[in-house]
Amino acid sequence: MTTAAAELANGLGTLAGTGKLLRFQARRTRVYLLGWFAGLVGGTWMIAAAFPGLYPTAEDRAQYATTVNSPAMRSMTGPTEYIESYADSTAAMVAHNMILWTGALTAVMFILLITRLTRADEETSRLEVIRSQPVGRRSDLAAALLLATITALVLGVLLALTVAGVQGADFGSALLYGLAHSAIGIVFAGIAAVAAQLGGYGSSANGLAFAMLGFAALMSGLGSAQENAAIWLSPVGWAQETFVFTAEQRWWPLAVSAVAAALLIWLAFALVTHRDFGQGMTPARVGRATAPSGLRGVGSLTFRLTRGLMWAAVITMLLLGAAYGSIVGSADEMLESLSEQQRQVLDQGGGSIEQNFAATITAIDGLFAALFGLLVVGRARKEETGGRGELLAGSPVARSGWPGSYLPAALTVATVAVVVGGVFLASTGMSSTGDSAIFGELLGGSLVHLPAVWTLTAFAFAAYAWLPRAGWVRWVAWVYAFVVAYYGSLLEMPSWLRALSPFDHISRYPAEEVEWLPIGVLVLVAAAFAALGYAGARRRDLHFS
Amino acid sequence: MNAVIRTENLVKRFGHVTALDHLNLEVAQGETHGFLGPNGAGKSTAIRVLLGMLRAGAGRAELFGADPWKDAAELHRRLAYVPGDVALWPGLSGGETIDLLGRLRGGIDKGKRDELLERFDLDPRKKGRSYSKGNRQKVALVAAFAADVDLLMLDEPTSGLDPLMGAVFNECVKEAAAAGRTVLLSSHIMSEVEALCDRVSIIRKGVIVETGTLAEMRHFSRSRLRATLKNPVRGLSDNEGVHDLKVDGFDVECSVDTDALDDVLAQLAVAGVATLTCEPPSLEEIFLRFYGDELAASGVANGEENGS
Numbered sequence: 070m071t072t073a074a075a076e077l078a079n080g081l082g083t084l085a086g087t088g089k090l091l092r093f094q095a096r097r098t099r100v101y102l103l104g105w106f107a108g109l110v111g112g113t114w115m116i117a118a119a120f121p122g123l124y125p126t127a128e129d130r131a132q133y134a135t136t137v138n139s140p141a142m143r144s145m146t147g148p149t150e151y152i153e154s155y156a157d158s159t160a161a162m163v164a165h166n167m168i169l170w171t172g173a174l175t176a177v178m179f180i181l182l183i184t185r186l187t188r189a190d191e192e193t194s195r196l197e198v199i200r201s202q203p204v205g206r207r208s209d210l211a212a213a214l215l216l217a218t219i220t221a222l223v224l225g226v227l228l229a230l231t232v233a234g235v236q237g238a239d240f241g242s243a244l245l246y247g248l249a250h251s252a253i254g255i256v257f258a259g260i261a262a263v264a265a266q267l268g269g270y271g272s273s274a275n276g277l278a279f280a281m282l283g284f285a286a287l288m289s290g291l292g293s294a295q296e297n298a299a300i301w302l303s304p305v306g307w308a309q310e311t312f313v314f315t316a317e318q319r320w321w322p323l324a325v326s327a328v329a330a331a332l333l334i335w336l337a338f339a340l341v342t343h344r345d346f347g348q349g350m351t352p353a354r355v356g357r358a359t360a361p362s363g364l365r366g367v368g369s370l371t372f373r374l375t376r377g378l379m380w381a382a383v384i385t386m387l388l389l390g391a392a393y394g395s396i397v398g399s400a401d402e403m404l405e406s407l408s409e410q411q412r413q414v415l416d417q418g419g420g421s422i423e424q425n426f427a428a429t430i431t432a433i434d435g436l437f438a439a440l441f442g443l444l445v446v447g448r449a450r451k452e453e454t455g456g457r458g459e460l461l462a463g464s465p466v467a468r469s470g471w472p473g474s475y476l477p478a479a480l481t482v483a484t485v486a487v488v489v490g491g492v493f494l495a496s497t498g499m500s501s502t503g504d505s506a507i508f509g510e511l512l513g514g515s516l517v518h519l520p521a522v523w524t525l526t527a528f529a530f531a532a533y534a535w536l537p538r539a540g541w542v543r544w545v546a547w548v549y550a551f552v553v554a555y556y557g558s559l560l561e562m563p564s565w566l567r568a569l570s571p572f573d574h575i576s577r578y579p580a581e582e583v584e585w586l587p588i589g590v591l592v593l594v595a596a597a598f599a600a601l602g603y604a605g606a607r608r609r610d611l612h613f614s
Numbered sequence: 615m616n617a618v619i620r621t622e623n624l625v626k627r628f629g630h631v632t633a634l635d636h637l638n639l640e641v642a643q644g645e646t647h648g649f650l651g652p653n654g655a656g657k658s659t660a661i662r663v664l665l666g667m668l669r670a671g672a673g674r675a676e677l678f679g680a681d682p683w684k685d686a687a688e689l690h691r692r693l694a695y696v697p698g699d700v701a702l703w704p705g706l707s708g709g710e711t712i713d714l715l716g717r718l719r720g721g722i723d724k725g726k727r728d729e730l731l732e733r734f735d736l737d738p739r740k741k742g743r744s745y746s747k748g749n750r751q752k753v754a755l756v757a758a759f760a761a762d763v764d765l766l767m768l769d770e771p772t773s774g775l776d777p778l779m780g781a782v783f784n785e786c787v788k789e790a791a792a793a794g795r796t797v798l799l800s801s802h803i804m805s806e807v808e809a810l811c812d813r814v815s816i817i818r819k820g821v822i823v824e825t826g827t828l829a830e831m832r833h834f835s836r837s838r839l840r841a842t843l844k845n846p847v848r849g850l851s852d853n854e855g856v857h858d859l860k861v862d863g864f865d866v867e868c869s870v871d872t873d874a875l876d877d878v879l880a881q882l883a884v885a886g887v888a889t890l891t892c893e894p895p896s897l898e899e900i901f902l903r904f905y906g907d908e909l910a911a912s913g914v915a916n917g918e919e920n921g922s
Contacts, residue, residue: 355739356707364710365717374703456701460711460754462667463695463767464718467687611667613697 083342086204090212094186101185102220105178106227109171109250114231117163121236124162131156137165144290145169145392147309148300150317158237160314164246168313172305173286175224175250176257179217180278183261186213188271191346200346210262210341214334217258225251242314245323249308252326256304257282259333266340304329367466371474374452375445379482382441386490389437393430394497397423397507427498427507427514428577432554434490435518435572436547442483442526443543446533449475450540459613468607476530476599483522491515510579517578520591521571525550527598534605537612616643618765618796619664623673626659626820633659635820636673641798641813646791648811649800650901656820657800658698661769665695678764691719693765694758698773698800700750702742708753709738715757722760730756733782748774759786766790766797772806784809804898814897816904823904828897835895835903836869839878844886853877864888 124130134155136142143149151165187210190196196209229247232238238246261278268274285303292300293309300306307329310322363369449472452458461471495511529543536542553562553570567573571594574587619641626634633656641647651657662668663675666686675682677689702711709731716722731738734752745753751774758766766787772780787797787810801807807814808828815825824831836857843864850856850866855874860867870878875892882890902909 354741356705356710356741358707358709358738360710360713360717364714367718370703370714374705456697456699457703459667459697459701460695460715460757461718463665463690463693463697464715465687465690465720466718470687610669611662613667613701 083205083207084211085208086202087208087211087215090199090204090208091215094212094216098182098186098216101182106224109174109178109224110227110231113167113171113228116167117232117235120163120166121159124159127156130159130162133162139396140294142396144294146293147289148293148312149296150312151315154237154315157316158314160232160235160237160242160246163232163235164314168246168249168309169286169289169305171228172250172253172308173282175221175254176282176285176305177279179221179254179258180261180264180275180282182217182220183213183258184265184271184275184278186216187262187265188268188274191271197346207338207341210265210337214258214262214337218255221251221254221258222248224254225249237314242318245311245318245320246313248323249311249313252323252330253304253308255330256307256326256333259330259337260304262337263333263340266337266344301325367461367470367474368477370461371471371478375448375475375478375482378441378444378448379485382438382482382486383489385441386434386438386486387493389434390490390493390495391497393434394494394499394511395501397427397430397498397501397511423502423507424510424580425577427511428580429554430494431491431511431514431518431578432572432575434494434515435487435522435575436551436554438483438486438490438518439522439525439547439550441486442479442522443529443547445479445482446475446526446529446543447540449530450533450537453537453611454614456613458611462611462613469603472533472611473603473606475533476527476602479526479530480523483526484519487515487519487522513583514578517583517588518572518575520588520595521550521575523595524571524591524598527595527602531598531602531605534602534609537609617641617676618643618645618678619647619798620676621660621664621674624660624663624670624675625672626656626663626668627671633820634663634671637817637820638822639815639825641796643796644791644794645813646787646797646799646811648807648814649798649817650802650804650807650814650897651800651817652802652905655817657817658769659820660817661695661767661798661800665690665767692763693767694719694761694763695767696751696754696758696769696771698769698771700747700754702745702750702753704741704743706742707739708736708742708745708749711742711753712738712757712760716760719761719763723762727756727760730759730786733786734779746774748776748779751775752779755783755786759790764795766795768797769800770802771799772801772803780806804896804901808897816901818904824900831897831900832894833872835900836871837875837895838893839866839868839870839891841866841882841890842888843882844888847881847885850878850881853881 124133134152137146137155138149138152143152147165147169151161154161155165187196190199190209199209200206225244225247227247228250229240229243232246233240233243257278260281261274264277264281265271265274268277285305288299288303289306289309292298292303292306300310304326307322307326311320312318364373452472458471467473491512491514494515495508498511499505499508525546528546532539532542532546550570550572553567554572557567557570557573571591574591576582576584576587617640619639621637621639624634624637624639625632637656637660639649639660649657649660659668663670664677664682666682666684666689669683678692680689682689702708706714712727712731713722716727734756736749736752736756740749742750742753751771755771758768768787772783775783784806787799790797791810797810799807799811811828813825813827814831815822817823843866846864847861847866850861850868851859853874855871856878857869857871858867866882868878870892
């Protein structure tokens with residue numbers, strides 16, 4: 070008799086074989102887990118190491134504290150209790166600026182981990198092989214949650230060690246900082262486990278869990294900004310409510326997380342035996358029997374396939390625009406508190422500080438918008454490697470239609486992203502400064518970046534058309550443009566190196582007058598890349614696997 | 615001049631791998647042509663060159679007398695293609711996919727589409743991500759058979775279908791042939807090819823090693839002969855057309871070249887025949903003859919003996 074069979078006989082029942090599965094799943098996910106550990110711990114370490122250099126003295130930190138203590142800034146960081154301890158503790162400053170973001174990333178890590186070990190495995194029928202072994206019905210979920218819990222605790226200890234050396238931290242409070250992240254991880258593992266039972270597919274389970282994360286981030290931001298109880302609706306907020314490294318530090322919010330996690334895990338186990346293998350509690354939605362009249366050609370198909378990215382772009386740019394817009398008004402005060410280095414990033418020409426700030430954030434908005442253009446181009450490649458394009462390539466469709474339709478789709482998404490970002494940046498900027506002239510400046514500043522966004526997108530398409538296997542080329546171009554925009558003057562890059570970035574040729578409106586010649590040239594460059602891309606798309610072999 | 619598909623010394627290389635090595639394939643109008651070969655022999659590569667997805671390295675490929683690379687989109691109006699491994703868009707239902715593929719071709723006959731859905735027993739409302747392999751293939755098959763085209767290019771179309779659906783597929787191909795359509799059917803299911811195809815080409819390592827009607831191919835192959843004689847026979851082993859001879863008393867068993875059948879039968883008649891069976895070679899045996907050395911390399915004793 071095998072051990073698992075013995076466990077079955079011994080009455081472990083639906084949990085039989087959990088131990089074996091745990092070792093198996095840990096082995097399968099080790100690369101995934103190590104990657105996330107490296108990212109979260111490495112990122113925390115880099116930022117924690119940078120803060121003392123940026124704000125070396127208590128006076129620096131106290132000054133920064135006054136500018137950060139606005140509702141808009143708090144919504145992007147955390148509760149005001151931390152700000153009061155800035156002067157005494159660099160660690161409090163780090164925690165204040167970090168927990169919302171590293172906490173959200175930790176949640177993403179655990180949502181993806183649980184979905185991949187439960188529903189995604191059911192869909193690929195990998196789990197079918199496992200379930201046919203002498204293991205219990207609940208053992209795969211138990212193993213996944215056990216693995217998530219262990220992983221969360223390890224991550225917590227690693228994070229604790231990372232911040233233990235920061236000024237203002239002692240061993241106990243560093244441990245609290247780490248365990249606050251563990252708590253977020255475990256709670257979201259529970260949320261994902263429940264979502265995995267409810268969703269019709271792995272992707273809808275992921276969607277449900279991510280919607281919960283979005284709600285959590287929103288409630289945390291709202292609660293911090295308005296200093297009300299909304300923050301208690303957010304698992305990330307519970308971690309922030311520990312007030313770690315501050316004078317008011319407390320451990321008990323972790324108990325709230327523990328109770329919530331226990332309830333969620335109990336619910337997931339209760340649900341798992343109430344659904345069929347491979348099915349969710351909510352039935353998979355059936356589609357239409359016939360195509361809607363709008364789905365007529367390759368263009369409309371491409372539009373439909375990239376619709377999700379379009380929404381993601383709109384929501385991201387809306388939030389980004391609104392976030393930046395709400396701090397334009399405090400730009401003056403904020404800049405005074407910045408270190409010399411940071412000021413150098415912003416101060417790249419004439420104009421008032423506010424106008425310079427506006428020129429910089431519109432450039433960053435443009436870079437983010439271009440990101441979505443690049444993602445759409447990446448979809449074209451996925452259609453090829455996923456084999457779905459073969460049905461189209463065998464149809465009466467010219468190469469300019471497929472894969473060619475992905476360039477107009479990418480340009481459309483990127484343009485919409487720029488416009489949405491610009492409109493929300495301008496309207497929130499206007500209300501935060503009370504100056505109606507700034508609406509036009511911010512919107513105009515956003516729109517002048519369009520030719521640079523088009524150039525990056527068209528370059529990505531040309532790279533896809535000529536070097537389909539080298540997907541990294543388009544990302545290198547984007548990262549390069551980002552580095553030039555952000556650190557170009559700080560790193561004292563020679564001007565010819567900066568000129569390689571299309572964003573470098575856009576006037577710093579409203580700090581400077583708009584120069585139309587470079588904008589016209591950039592439009593031509595974008596058109597040239599587009600033509601090059603279409604030539605490549607006509608010329609090369611299509612490989613479907 | 616009425617060849618729908620013609621390749622002359624077609625070469626396609628991927629890096630150091632030669633997928634097509636001077637391939638000569640010809641399919642006449644109205645013909646159902648079987649394209650036989652194991653995985654990796656170059657069937658799909660040849661079809662993709664003919665569809666203009668891959669560019670020919672050397673030699674010529676013609677579809678309806680035109681260049682499939684240059685005039686791909688125009689030529690595709692006249693043909694429908696079913697890939698060997700059908701991938702569907704996860705968020706589109708089967709019905710939406712079928713309609714879209716039909717509309718790309720300028721419209722779809724709704725009656726034909728619904729009739730085919732019925733025959734293939736396919737639920738068009740399911741999303742692409744929830745179809746099994748066989749059902750994904752059915753989506754592409756319904757779209758192809760519903761299209762009003764001159765040529766069907768089918769790349770291993772039945773590899774995921776159950777026998778019942780295989781029978782429906784055979785019917786649909788026969789109807790297409792009766793309607794005057796040209797069909798290129800790549801397959802490694804011999805019974806399917808034997809039942810449907812007028813002519814067959816066997817591909818091996820990117821070369822067509824044999825092409826012709828089944829009757830022609832049989833002519834160049836050996837028949838299996840079994841007889842029970844009344845008297846002992848002599849001289850059979852001296853006949854060059856006789857192979858694998860086994861004599862057990864009055865029972866004789868051997869393979870005979872088609873050209874030698876006359877002589878052998880005369881020799882047997884001299885001895886007096888009690889029972890006689892003579893089977894023409896199956897397509898499988900013909901096919902395995904070209905792959906005998908590969909089978910030997912992988913440890914199978916003799917292709918021809920294993921074929922029966």
